[in-house]
Amino acid sequence: MEQKVVLITGGSSGIGRSIGGYLKTKGFIVYGTTRNLANNSNFKDFNLLELDVRDPESVKRAVAELLAKEGKIDVLVNNAGIGITGPIEETPHEEILKAFDTNFNGPLHLSKAVLPTMRSQGSGLIINITSIAGYMGLPYRGIYSASKGALELVTEALRMETKAFGIHFTNLAPGDFATNIAAGRYHSPVFETSPYKEPYGNTLKMMDEHVESGKDPLLVARMVFKIINTKNPKVHYKVGEFMQKFSLFLKKIVPDKVYEKLLMNHYKL
Template sequence: MSKVVLITGGSSGIGKSVGEYLTIKGFKVYGTSRNPKNYTDSKFPIVALDVTKPETISACIAEILKHETRIDVLINNAGAGITGPIEEIPDEEIKRNFETNFFGPINVIKAVLPTMRHQNYGLIINVTSIAGYMGLPYRGVYSASKGALELITEAFRMELKDFNIEMTNIAPGDFATNIAAGRYHAPVLEDSPYKEKYGNTLKTMDEHVDEGNDPKQMAEAIFNVINTKQPKIHYKVGAFMQKFSIVLKRILPDKTYEKLLMKHYDL
């Protein structure tokens, strides 16, 4: 029988690429979007879900279980970018980002766990970010929200061992998607002490996304994880130097690594 896969944020970017790839490979895929009516040409069903609204999560799970007897794989892919000097990002935007990138995935996990526990099987893949392994300048809130999801996955894994439910993280680097367009950008203020350096860093970040890898690489990585009997705790997918930056953070003195980051962003 084909495995049933639920992908949050499956209407565009990495989620869409993963959904299409898994569909071709024979999986029964359900994606989600806040506005599924906008994606009638999707190659797999799109169900309404907003990860910041628990009632829509429950409704989405119930809708899928009307058609399927189980949910084998959950891919927590929905997320949002955010940039800006931490001092200047409004508190409500910081909270909104954590609602999407941290609390949202946790609530989706909580919603599928009863089903997975009942079927005595499940795999949960949390899509985080290489940015979650380090505090990046002018991306600090994003780094923190993704890093929090990485850490809570480690705890969750141990709590779920008795139920034959696996959980893992996949941290992508920069991929050519529309994430920059949907990202919250704190405005570059004329009278801001961060104006010049934040403005330059913003351009650099957008260039990295535009020049990013094909999201099919993420789809292939997720396919391989699904077919792995005992997934690792952490996976990284992206350009060599992006993945190597995590290694450097582990082995270099903190201030040396900080200097490398600042040089990279021309700070």
């Protein structure tokens, strides 16, 4: 059987690195991406391409390089993303735009770049890594929730638009996993004079604890492998702690105000 070629954005660390390493052990030809190849000169897990998901020209160059080497692309995993926290009122708008540029525009740039090739092949799979946070407006993480929620919805549309070409789109929403996302995210400072000082400070601490105690990202890698081997992938997949996934079930069955109260109690607001 011919080896499948997989491209994973944000592949040099965290969830992306776990996905790439696991798929390589399963016989896939794996390419990850990083914004700076020079900073990853000792990276040996799998192939790396230099790519900035925020820059359409960078995306085109990297995809062209991959196609020149392999002649095809079977699977795209849009994994690159950044975290952002803070009271929305106090979050600089340029940081909001940066978050959407990476978490929403980035996957669109990549999808647009690979779709012509997948269409000519008559096959292809695009997995967008979103977040369980994208299913609800979380306090002090509202911009992150919105960027991932927007990606969930646009994936639903792309899925219908490209189905006739033999291309499959799907969402995979992880919960909290033990990665370095907390170190790399933007978070608004906890200002001494801010009316949000106490609740935001407490929530920020809770979010960091959740990531530190998160599950092994290998679970996400195994789910990606399962999706790749599914003939007709579902629209949405979730992977994470039972309570995180259960919270989505609750959102469907309880009144909005009750769910809001549950969230506020959880965050002690």
